[in-house]
Amino acid sequence: MPIEQRPLLKVLHYLGMVLLMAAFVIPFLWMISTSLKSYAETVIFPPKWIPSKIMWSNFTAAWESGPFLKYFMNSVVVSISILLLQFTTIILAAYAFARYRFKGGNLLFGITMVTLMIPGQLIFLPVYLLMSKWGLLNTLFALILPFSSSAFGIFMLRQSFKQVQEELIEAARLDEAPEWKIILKIMVPMARPTLVTFALFSFIAHWNDYFWPLVMTTTDAARTLPIGISKLREVDGGAAWHILMAGNMILVIPILIVFSLAQRHIIKAFVYSGVK
């Protein structure tokens, strides 16, 4: 019997959904609320949800407490560069793994998959030494180059490339399409949902990444937003929660924008699930 026809179940169903949503939304709302309070209001008990006076000045305070424009631009450059590099490498690699049978192909793919199982914390030392040898520490290259490809991306994209009907590629061959055009005009549009999803994962991961920039950089010139935000905690006399939360808002807003853009594309992209 469908849920719609049983009122009690229906209530429980929606209750569950509301609770689940609350678990995700309440911390977020709390962050917004705190970012707009005065310091005094952040520490009062019982806590207040709506600040008595909206303190936009928290944002300017956070922004001006360090070279935030620099951090922000660094974050943008790093995240976008990583994304572009990854797209280039994973599309080519996934196409080769999905569509060609070549000597050692399986072995290479196996090696690629194995790298998925190695955590970043294990390889950061050798990579650090490498970057240091190349003189790239404290530059954005140290934050970009190690992520110029993604085994996860290759794996995901290879799967969706494999699902493209062979006839489409054959039709394109008969239409005199060169290999690069088959990739860009046929394969990539067909794998759009996968690419959008991957882009989202990759962007969020590297935008929020704290560990890697912390290890690879020591100067403000090469640091990114998450590190800048964390420095907001280091104010004398305890944490300035209102400033910290304003900083977090600055960090999160671009992700929300990217997400809302991607979401539209995901829905659109799923319409292309293929003409049978």
Place this chain on the structure above:
Amino acid sequence: MAQIMLKNIEKRFKQEKVIEGLDLTIEDGSFTVLVGPSGCGKSTTLRMIAGLEQQSDGQIWIGDRCVNGIEPGKRNVAMVFQNYALYPMMTVKENIEFGLVNRKMPKAEREKVIREITEIVGLADYLHKKPQALSGGQRQRVALARAMVKSPAVFLMDEPLSNLDAKLRSQMRTELIQLHKRLGATFVFVTHDQVEAMSMGDRIVIMDKGRIQQADSPMQIYDDPDNLFTAQFIGTPPMNIVTRSKAVEAWDYQVDESVHHIGFRPEKAVMTMDKKAAVGKLHIPARIVTRETLGAEIIYQLESTVGTFYVKSFLKPLETAVEVNVSVSYTDLFYFGQDGQRVRALEPTEVQERLVIAGGGYA
């Protein structure tokens, strides 16, 4: 325009030979149909002509050019696929245009060609739609248009009608025949449907197990099959086949030892109420099991001492009769040897039959 020649083609997948010693000439401007049961190698042959599959051995000539090692796009052929293979993210126009853009045809010329072709196939109103917004028949037309704009010397079609419903299929069949006349290009059409083959092709190539069984005009194949396979493959219902030993036993029919099977077409058999055999005719007492009334004709399934066989009749249906006698003229019999090949030399001809009537006998 171009003639296609396959010379001693062999195709192996891993160790398995799927096509062996295939020699075939497809005449310039012909509508040639490759037909056969699944797995007979017809699609593989077509794909080798297209260049999508590399032959393991032998030569393929299109026009006066050996195309071994020439890319599919450079062979001056166009292909229509069974599932249409339209690019789903492109509009109808972009689909049709894709090959022309790749050939770097100037935009003005492109627009002109696309306008002409879409007029012909009746797609002018759908140019800016995506394929998923079209019906099966419309998608098929887009696939055709995509092939036509390139004005290739050869059209290759891999079961292009099998995804359409029966009515649309027969309509498209007629349209393809007209299109072939209009374009004058060489058409190579693959199907497993013998009706499609008979109705469309001016030449039929029947394949089985990677070998050509017979290549001829439709009526030639029907009237004069080379072997047991083609005799049974073409014709609905298929030719009735009786083994010699059964024929000798049940009908007291005398025939040379080298003949292993005797066959006759269902429409050559006549049902009568006569108990006595007519002169120069085979006489088979039988019982009607089923009647299929198809309108103009009726197909009877009959049971006799030699097994079940079919009779096709254009007369008024025999509603009540159960026990009937079937008579088949000796001249309508086909003989096949042990290897399935026709044994034409031993078949009764009209001359011999006159001898029989005159009281003589024949070996």
